Amino acid sequence: xxxxxxxxxxxxxxxxxxxxxxxxxxxxxxxxxxxxxxxxxxxxxxxxxxxxxxxxxxxxxxxxxxxxxxxxxxxxxxxxxxxxxxxxxxxxxxxxxxxxxxxxxxxxxxxxxxxxxxxxxxxxxxxxxxxxxxxxxxxxxxxxxxxxxxxxxxxxxxxxxxxxxxxxxxxxxxxxxxxxxxxxxxxxxxxxxxxxxxxxxxxxxxxxxxxxxxxxxxxxxxxxxxxxxxxxxxxxxxxxxxxxxxxxxxxxxxxxxxxxxxxxxxxxxxxxxxxxxxxxxxxxxxxxxxxxxxxxxxxxxxxxxx
Numbered sequence: 001x002x003x004x005x006x007x008x009x010x011x012x013x014x015x016x017x018x019x020x021x022x023x024x025x026x027x028x029x030x031x032x033x034x035x036x037x038x039x040x041x042x043x044x045x046x047x048x049x050x051x052x053x054x055x056x057x058x059x060x061x062x063x064x065x066x067x068x069x070x071x072x073x074x075x076x077x078x079x080x081x082x083x084x085x086x087x088x089x090x091x092x093x094x095x096x097x098x099x100x101x102x103x104x105x106x107x108x109x110x111x112x113x114x115x116x117x118x119x120x121x122x123x124x125x126x127x128x129x130x131x132x133x134x135x136x137x138x139x140x141x142x143x144x145x146x147x148x149x150x151x152x153x154x155x156x157x158x159x160x161x162x163x164x165x166x167x168x169x170x171x172x173x174x175x176x177x178x179x180x181x182x183x184x185x186x187x188x189x190x191x192x193x194x195x196x197x198x199x200x201x202x203x204x205x206x207x208x209x210x211x212x213x214x215x216x217x218x219x220x221x222x223x224x225x226x227x228x229x230x231x232x233x234x235x236x237x238x239x240x241x242x243x244x245x246x247x248x249x250x251x252x253x254x255x256x257x258x259x260x261x262x263x264x265x266x267x268x269x270x271x272x273x274x275x276x277x278x279x280x281x282x283x284x285x286x287x288x289x290x291x292x293x294x295x296x297x298x299x300x301x302x303x304x305x306x
Contacts (some may be wrong), residue, residue, distance in 0.1 A: 009210045012059045012073060014103065016187060020074075020289040022105035023037035032106055033081035038066030043304065044112040046072045046103060050121020050144070052189040052215045053287075054080035055200070056118065056207055060293035065300065068209045076123060077102050078221030080214045087174065087224035089097035094224040096149070096160065100130035103216070104137055118142035118302055120289055122225060125149055128247070128273070132240055135248045137222060140303050141274075142252045144296070145286050149229050150237035151269045152248075160262050166192070177227075182219050189215040252303040254296065257281050267271030278303070 011017070013035035023030040026291050035055050043066055047058040055073040062071045075082040076098055087093050103126060119127030124143040131138045137269045147155065157163050181188045189212055193203060203211070212241045215222060252275035259266040267279040280299060284291040 001163055009213075010036065010056055010059075010206050012056065012062055014063065015071075015073070018143065020106050020109045022109070024078075026128040030077055030083045030085055032074045032077065032083070032102060034072055034106060034286075035062070036070075036110065037062065038069050038071045038074050038235045040070050040110075042069045044070045044072065044107060044110070044115035045300075045304070046074070046107055046115055046117050047274055048076060048103065048117070048119035048123025048126050049075070049079070049085065050119070050123050050287075052192055053121075053211050054214050056210060057287065057289050059207075059290075060137060061289050061297050061300065064293070064297045069304075070110070070112070072107065074103070075214075076126060076225075078225050079218055084218055084221040087227070091228050094221065094228040095236065096125050096129035096228070097232070099126045099225075099238055100133055102237060103127075103130055104134055107137075107277075113137065114139050116140040116142075118144070118300055120144035121146055122288070125229065129233070129236065131247045131249060131251075132245055138249055140250050140306065142248060142254070142300055142303055144288055145256060146207075147258075147266065147269060148237060148273050149233045150241060153230075153234065155258075155262055155264045155269075170223045171230035171303070172227075174223075174227075177223050178220050181223065185216040185219060186212050190238050193287075196286035197291065198283075199290075202285075202287060202290040204242075241272075246272070247276075250278075250303060251274045251306040252278045252280070252299055254280050254282050256284075256286065276304075276306075 007285045013036045015035040018034050019031050021029045021031050033234050041136050049055050055075050058073045078084050085093055117127045131141045137168045253270050257268055271277055289296045
């Protein structure tokens with residue numbers, strides 16, 4: 001484990017930065033950048049960011065939880081200052097199963113064999129997979145504004161699927177989506193920061209610039225992450241569905257009212273995966289940890305008390 005001073009730009013105040021090896025793949029393995037704060041002897045909580053963001057999206061929530069928890073906020077593999085290994089031919093490099101294993105190894109590097117896990121967007125998909133694959137390790141699980149991968153693809157039908165156009169673009173074979181996005185990455189990634197937020201001031205200019213820079217430097221790995229969700233992740237979710245596997249730990253889901261917009265029962269879909277479920281509909285936009293950090297922190301504290 002090494003201290004890792006992040007390059008100039010915004011950071012989570014009061015947190016230390018570390019570069020943690022999580023695999024032995026390749027000549028140097030894969031290392032994750034992680035901001036870590038709070039009481040090292042307190043209950044551990046790992047917070048996973050979404051798209052098109054980095055660990056910085058948790059800056060408000062993490063600072064609050066650090067008062068009585070050991071809080072670990074990594075950049076996912078392929079994002080931010082974490083390593084970005086080349087996509088493998090079998091699509092497993094960015095499968096959520098692989099990314100979940102990174103998170104397990106990261107927590108163990110800090111001495112935690114069991115920990116609570118919360119994820120937003122892409123990070124929530126990693127958290128769900130970690131909960132399914134490592135039920136004795138993940139004690140509590142929170143998912144912010146996604147459906148499990150298998151259900152996500154099922155509910156996107158007809159013209160309503162236009163809301164997820166990026167899912168279909170990045171599911172295409174390697175080459176075309178990377179070239180298209182790289183032609184104007186700030187316009188592509190900035191589009192989501194603009195249209196998915198109900199509170200424009202929630203992402204200040206310095207943080208927005210940091211997000212765009214990080215995404216600009218990670219187009220191939222971000223596309224690979226999404227491509228995996230159209231293939232490898234669907235296969236893994238399907239196998240769990242057929243086997244009747246579910247999340248055994250207490251689960252809290254915070255979501256916008258997608259069901260009303262797209263015509264499905266979000267809580268009902270979630271209950272198939274999470275018998276011990278608290279499902280809440282929020283009024284803020286997609287970037288809820290930045291738009292409504294007090295509401296998110298309160299929900300996480302309620303979850304951790306279950």
